[in-house]
Amino acid sequence: MLPKFLKAFEGSVHAINGQKVLVVLQLSGGNDGLNTVIPVRNDIYYRERPGLSISREKSLVLNDEAGLHPSLTHLKSLYDEGNLSILNNVGYPNPDRSHFRSMDIWQTASNSDEVLNSGWLGRYLDAECMNCSKPSQVLEIDDMLSLALSGEKMKGIAFRDPQRLYDTSQDPFFKEMLHAGFHEQGEDPGSYLYKVMAETVSGADYIFQQSKLRPSETVYPNSEIGKNLKTIASLISSDINTRVYYISLGSFDTHVGQQAKQEKLFSELNEAIKPFTDDLKSRHRFDDVLMISFSEFGRRVSENGSGGTDHGTANNMFLISGGLKNKGILNEMPDLSNLTDGDLNQQVDFKRVYATILNKWLQADDYKILGRKYEYLNFI
């Protein structure tokens, strides 16, 4: 008898071309949204940021009101092509200013006064695999798995490099133990350990084989995000069953010396995004891939005394895809004359973005995964 979850990895589950894929880019540390999408006509912005504000001339003009950070030239091109949209004022009620708490809220899709132990993409995995076990549906390119990808029953797989994942997991001793100890049964911790072990060993093999199937030949920068996006592009072009990829870039926690830090991170992002989107376009997959960026919070409107900004609240999100329905800047720029304790007010609950993606992009049951019904947005 072939256990169901190992069967899942057998060759027959090729992703159909046209299958929608989500790439989540976490900007860790709280990216300063106001210096990302700059309100270039807003006097309050320039008044509150005498040292840090970016002038209209320096910014990459998007429209009358908004300009992009000067380092994001390739994102500007995507915007011009209609392949990058911006959603402003995204957040949640009663915002929390602690990194780990607010990141938890974003990753678990909880309200700010509740604690959940599973992530929204992990619960997507749970829902997609009621009777199977294909944790390679949800992958993180990192050494550690984020809470976002950890479900109630199932967990995604995290790895930095398919080859290394393969090498570390294919220890003959592990296989010997699996051979002797694995039997499909039970909810007890012992069975659970063997289940995870089997999923890892066979998943690692599967991911490695797939990564070699149609490896990307595009040149990417040698940065971490460059390498990670190259890995993702190669896997997207393979026959793998993965629907969600998760990566992080950071730290955007710019209390001190913000200008140089944000510029450096944005340059890394910019240089890596270009080959990634070119790669997807040349393989005719750009219409099927949606990349979203988020941060646990934005930063305060006023700069602080150390050339930086402190923890704030609502923020903007980038939505990048060849298949966007609504293009450009999707809603109003932040209202800087209407602040709460010096912070932006959120207008769009981030869980509406999740619900939209789950329902319209991944064809999943958003109500079941998020536990509540949220009004959909129209960007896809």
Next chain:
Amino acid sequence: MGDSWPFTLIYQFIKPSSLDSILESSMNINQLKNQHLWWRAGFGPPADRVKELSKQKPEALFHSMLKVSGKKPDFFDVADPQLKELVSQPMSVGKLQGLRPEEKQMIRKQSVQDIAKLNLRWLDEMTNSDAQLLEKMSLFWHGHFASKTVNILYDQALLNVIREHALGNFRDLLMNVSKSASMIQFLNNNQNRKSHPNENFARELMELFTIGRGNYTEADVKESARAFTGWGANLQGGFDFRPRQHDDGIKTFFGKTGNFSGEDILEILLAQKQTSVFITRKIYRFFVNEIVDEEKTNVLATQFFESGYDIRSLMISIFTSSWFYDRKNIGSQIKSPVLWLVGMRRQLPMEIQNPLVQIVLERLLGQVLFSPPNVAGWPGGKHWIDSSTLMLRMRLPQIVFRSDVIISKPKDDDDVMMGMRDQTLAKNIKRLRNPGSQFFQAKILWDEYIKNFKETQENAVYEVIQDLLLQKVSPVNENEMLLYIDESDREKRIQSITIRLMGTPEYQLC
């Protein structure tokens, strides 16, 4: 693709649950029970007590553990003297703003370093102290009263409160934790003022610390938050009641009406039987089994309640009961990363040359002391395990054995780093190609371990080591293991069997 599937053969061998095979094992039943006790009431059996494992009765072992855990613990004080000096002048938190930027930066940096020091200090205490029950109980309360600050004085003071009362009275523990600077800051009681009540502490107090969700109303939260107004902390970590910010109006809480103080609210919660049930269930899950036996916990809770919340007597009832040693409770839990790491150090004494690597491991495995994931503490159990953490756990014994490299990089902790460099990672990594990689440089004191097998017959070595290390028998038998064992001499054989068995899924269980 068929050839690349390594387990085509597995499916034909459906083996019986290995738990039952313990019955056939030659292991002395006392030994299994004693080891169970060591793992649950402490951090695993130490190398120098192996000889007693098969001889001693569990009751006797427990009473000796209880006795050494009865002494007042030594307080930890790892805070840098200069830092203490800086904050020693009586000044309010507001005055801190008046410090020069370099001083503020120094305080912050030093504090982060000292919290790492405290973390290592406590790991050493868990490893070396005879007061195992005390430290294990403290680890439980550390997760129960989850708090995270970046102030070493706060963290240190809260841990000392917990260690002082860990086996004492829950009323004292609750009262002191509630008034600790750490908790006051973490749950925003500092901002809880008569004019602007902040409900964070009041809510978590009921949801997580005492009575549990579903047993109080939103009105109870609002009213009790008023009672805690004016509770604050000073910079040195002391409790600071600010009468002018306290709301001394009439409050209605759990059906009672009066001019309640914060202390009154805690007393009213303790007077609810449900609080004893909530705490007892959580203790049962942590120390006995994740699957709660309702009947047994109800009996224990009643006793706990009637004793006026005496923690020590509750733990005596658990560890001297016969059901604690039921087979279904043995080997039924996944070790927390801290228990796993400390347990390994106790079983296999070692000198770790770069102790900070332990914090890297805590980060990679998801349990950094003084840095719980959220107010609810570590969820534990299966939550500890995903493909990355399991692979690392199973590979680590080999890495330690060879003083090899951990090729994994933990995620940033922005709350701790606050835009600075990651200090636990900064030092010994420059030479390595992969960013974040760490050597685990340790000298295993093999003599202290191997002497335990001096009288063991050659053909029994494998089984004896397995009995010592695993609370659940490994399905891999000695013959299948042969390939992975260094047979060149007796010492190497013992070493390689040990390292291999510590890398099994079964070693993750206790």
